[in-house]
Amino acid sequence: xxxxxxxxxxxxxxxxxxxxxxxxSGYTLSYYLMAWFRQAPGKEREGVAAIDSEGTTAxxxxxxxxxxxxxxxxxxTLYLQMNSLKPEDTAMYSCALEPRIYGNWLRDxxxxxxxxxxxxxxxx
Numbered sequence: 220x221x222x223x224x225x226x227x228x229x230x231x232x233x234x235x236x237x238x239x240x241x242x243x244s245g246y247t248l249s250y251y252l253m254a255w256f257r258q259a260p261g262k263e264r265e266g267v268a269a270i271d272s273e274g275t276t277a278x279x280x281x282x283x284x285x286x287x288x289x290x291x292x293x294x295x296t297l298y299l300q301m302n303s304l305k306p307e308d309t310a311m312y313s314c315a316l317e318p319r320i321y322g323n324w325l326r327d328x329x330x331x332x333x334x335x336x337x338x339x340x341x342x343x
Contacts, residue, residue, distance in 0.1 A: 266325025
């Protein structure tokens with residue numbers, strides 16, 4: 220059974236940085252796609268960034284140039300480095316994993332394995 224556990228969330232001021240971590244256990248296939256999603260109160264969940272086991276990445280336009288997704292393939296472990304944070308980045312951030320997705324990697328409907336989430340709060 221695949222399990223994903225996020226950590227690293229917290230409260231920061233606008234312009235600050237945070238690094239989120241998603242630890243994966245129970246996944247044995249060599250290829251995978253992992254992604255970060257976020258959901259703010261009253262809003263739909265949106266894809267933030269995704270990466271496959273070969274290192275190809277995808278980002279939402281709203282975070283390009285500020286967020287960086289990376290991984291440690293040995294575990295695997297997923298990271299999200301968030302710089303220049305803005306109040307509008309405030310949300311619950313969750314990681315997701317799927318063996319393979321055809322089409323939009325930032326669409327949440329394609330992912331079956333999810334973590335519980337970690338809260339990020341950015342104050343003005």
